[in-house]
Amino acid sequence: xxxxxxTGDATPRKPLLAPATKRxxxxxxxxxxxxxxxxxxxxxxxxxxxYRKEELVGYDDRGLKHLAQIEAAITTxxxxxxxxxxxxxxxxxxxxxxxxxxxxxxxxxxxxxxxTAGSVILQPIDPVNDDxxxxxxxxxxxxxxxxxxxxxxxDKNLQQDNxxxxxxxxxxxxxxxxx
Ligand SMILES: [Ca+2]
Numbered sequence: 467x468x469x470x471x472x473t474g475d476a477t478p479r480k481p482l483l484a485p486a487t488k489r490x491x492x493x494x495x496x497x498x499x500x501x502x503x504x505x506x507x508x509x510x511x512x513x514x515x516x517y518r519k520e521e522l523v524g525y526d527d528r529g530l531k532h533l534a535q536i537e538a539a540i541t542t543x544x545x546x547x548x549x550x551x552x553x554x555x556x557x558x559x560x561x562x563x564x565x566x567x568x569x570x571x572x573x574x575x576x577x578x579x580x581x582t583a584g585s586v587i588l589q590p591i592d593p594v595n596d597d598x599x600x601x602x603x604x605x606x607x608x609x610x611x612x613x614x615x616x617x618x619x620x621d622k623n624l625q626q627d628n629x630x631x632x633x634x635x636x637x638x639x640x641x642x643x644x645x
Contacts, residue, residue, distance in 0.1 A: 525593070526619045532590035532601070533615050533637055539580060539589075540613060549609035551579035560644065563591045563601040577603050592617060604643045614638035 543551050553561045561577045575581035576589055592600045598618055605613045616634040619625055629636030636644065 525599075526621050526624060528593065529601075529617045529619055529635070530624075532592075533617055533635075535590055536577070536580075536601075536603070536615060537637060540615075543580060549611065550605050550613045551577060552608040552610045553577070553579070553604045553613075555608075559604060561603040563595055564597070566591060567595065576601070602644055606640070606643065612638070612640035612643060614641055614643040616644050 540550055553559055563576045566576045576591060580589065590601075594600075601615065601617045603613065603615050614629075614636060615638050616629070616631065616636045618633070619635045625632060625635045627636050627641065629641035631644065634644075
């Protein structure tokens with residue numbers, strides 16, 4: 467029997483899917499993946515965003531309330547003594563909440579001159595208290611006639627206070643004391 471030369475298929479094999487169909491399948495798969503991924507990720511992202519926003523609004527409210535409490539104590543001190551409790555007498559002459567932690571018993575006396583006078587027992591401290599979110603207090607030379615308190619807020623609009631530092635919320639009788 468003569469050996470037959472293998473010449474291959476007479477007709478080229480057809481691809482399983484036509485290129486146009488293949489593209490549609492790929493697009494459909496990509497779209498489905500996007501929908502599934504979006505359905506899983508977007509609600510989680512939104513929840514996290516919503517929580518963070520509420521947390522920051524709460525944070526700002528708390529910061530403003532804390533500063534108002536400290537100011538009330540400072541004003542009481544002034545009414546009683548005729549001068550404000552002086553800020554630190556050591557350069558840079560600023561009382562800074564970062565020097566204290568919540569676990570420390572010094573937490574309540576980050577403005578020492580205010581505590582020793584007995585005008586206030588609890589001095590609120592920034593709940594974050596890191597290198598961005600913290601409180602500061604500064605007066606002019608004793609007997610102090612001017613003071614300033616400041617803090618960092620998450621809502622920058624709340625920091626439009628005509629002070630000299632656009633990055634912090636400032637309050638007091640002279641908003642140029644703290645740099
Ligand atoms: Ca200032």
